[in-house]
Amino acid sequence: MSAAYRQLLDATIAHLEHLDAQGVRSVPVLPATLAALTKRSAPAASVPARAIAPVSSPASPRPVAPAPTPGAERRLVSPRSAEPESFAAAFEGDAADFAARPAVVPIPTVNPLADKPLPPRLDPASKVLAFAALQQRVLACQQCSHLVAARHSVVFGVGDPDARILFIGEAPGADEDLAGEPFVGRAGELLTKIIGAMGLGRESVYIANILKCRPDMPGGAPGNRKPRPDEMATCNPWLHEQIDLIQPEVLVALGSTAVEGLLGGTVGITRLRGKWQSYRGIPLMPTYHPAYLLRNQVISEKRKVWEDMLEVMEKIGLPISARQRGYFLNP
Numbered sequence: 120m121s122a123a124y125r126q127l128l129d130a131t132i133a134h135l136e137h138l139d140a141q142g143v144r145s146v147p148v149l150p151a152t153l154a155a156l157t158k159r160s161a162p163a164a165s166v167p168a169r170a171i172a173p174v175s176s177p178a179s180p181r182p183v184a185p186a187p188t189p190g191a192e193r194r195l196v197s198p199r200s201a202e203p204e205s206f207a208a209a210f211e212g213d214a215a216d217f218a219a220r221p222a223v224v225p226i227p228t229v230n231p232l233a234d235k236p237l238p239p240r241l242d243p244a245s246k247v248l249a250f251a252a253l254q255q256r257v258l259a260c261q262q263c264s265h266l267v268a269a270r271h272s273v274v275f276g277v278g279d280p281d282a283r284i285l286f287i288g289e290a291p292g293a294d295e296d297l298a299g300e301p302f303v304g305r306a307g308e309l310l311t312k313i314i315g316a317m318g319l320g321r322e323s324v325y326i327a328n329i330l331k332c333r334p335d336m337p338g339g340a341p342g343n344r345k346p347r348p349d350e351m352a353t354c355n356p357w358l359h360e361q362i363d364l365i366q367p368e369v370l371v372a373l374g375s376t377a378v379e380g381l382l383g384g385t386v387g388i389t390r391l392r393g394k395w396q397s398y399r400g401i402p403l404m405p406t407y408h409p410a411y412l413l414r415n416q417v418i419s420e421k422r423k424v425w426e427d428m429l430e431v432m433e434k435i436g437l438p439i440s441a442r443q444r445g446y447f448l449n450p
C-alpha cells in the first residue's frame with residue numbers, strides 16, 4: 120500500500136469517525152466510487168506476511184507482567200470476584216481474525232498542555248481539599264456561554280481521586296447531562312462491564328471527559344455532536360488540573376476525540392488504538408469508545424478493545440488470569 124493511499128485511507132477513516140461522532144449513521148456512496156474502492160483494495164491480499172502482526176491466542180500468550188509490587192493492589196482490589204464476570208458474556212458473536220495492528224503511529228502534538236510535567240504529589244489531606252475546591256470551581260464554570268445555556272449539569276467526573284487508571288471520554292451525552300455523571304447510558308454500562316472484566320470496580324478507577332458540558336445541538340435537536348477544538352481547548356485546563364491531582368499511572372483515551380483533546384491531533388483511532396502514547400509523561404492507551412462497540416457487535420472489535428485493556432493491566436502489574444487472556448478468542 121503506497122504512502123499516498125495510506126494517507127487517503129486515514130483521512131477517510133478520520134472523516135467517517137467524525138461523522139459517526141456526530142450521529143451520522145450512513146453516507147451516500149456513488150456506485151462508481153464503490154467500484155473504484157473495491158478495485159483499489161484488491162491488492163491488499165498480497166501484503167507481505169511480515170507486515171501482519173501475529174494474532175494473540177492462548178497458544179502464544181503475551182509476556183506475563185511482573186508480580187505487582189507490595190501495595191500495588193491498593194485501590195484496585197475490587198470487592199467483586201477476583202475472576203470477574205465475563206465481559207465476553209455480555210455479547211454474542213463468533214471468533215474472527217483481527218486486523219493487524221499498524222506500526223508505531225506518530226501523531227502531531229499541538230496541545231500546549233500535553234508536555235507540561237506533573238507537579239509534586241500532594242499529601243492526602245491537602246489533596247482532598249484541593250480536589251473538592253477544584254470540583255466547586257468546575258461546577259461553577261461559565262466560560263462557554265452557549266454550553267452553559269443548554270446544559271443541565273456540569274459533568275465533573277466520577278471515581279476514586281487516587282485511582283491508578285483514568286478513563287477519558289469525549290463529552291457528556293444527554294444521559295450524562297441529566298445525571299451529572301460521565302458514562303451512565305448504554306455506553307457507560309459497557310464501560311463498567313469492561314472495567315469489571317479487568318477485575319476492578321467502577322469506583323476504583325476515575326472516569327472523566329475532555330469536555331465537562333454537553334455540546335449543544337442546533338435548536339435543541341436530539342443527538343450528540345463532537346466537541347469543537349475551541350471548546351476542548353477552553354475546557355482542557357480543568358482536566359489538566361484533575362490529572363495534576365489524581366496522577367494516575369495510566370490514561371485510557373476512549374475514542375479519537377479523547378485522543379485529540381489530550382494530544383491536540385489525531386490520525387484516526389483505527390490506526391492509533393493499541394499503540395501507547397504519552398501525555399505529560401503518563402502512558403496513554405488509545406482505544407475505541409464503548410459506543411463504537413455497541414454499534415459494531417463484531418467479536419474481533421471487542422477483542423481489540425480487550426487486548427488494549429490487557430496492555431493496560433500489564434502496564435500497572437495487575438494479575439491476569441488465563442480466562443481473562445482468552446476473552447473473545449474462544450467462541
Ligand code: SF4
Pocket residue numbers: 257260261262263264266267273330331332353354357
Ligand atoms: S465546557 Fe468546560 S470550560 Fe466550557 S463551560 Fe463547561 S466546564 Fe466550563
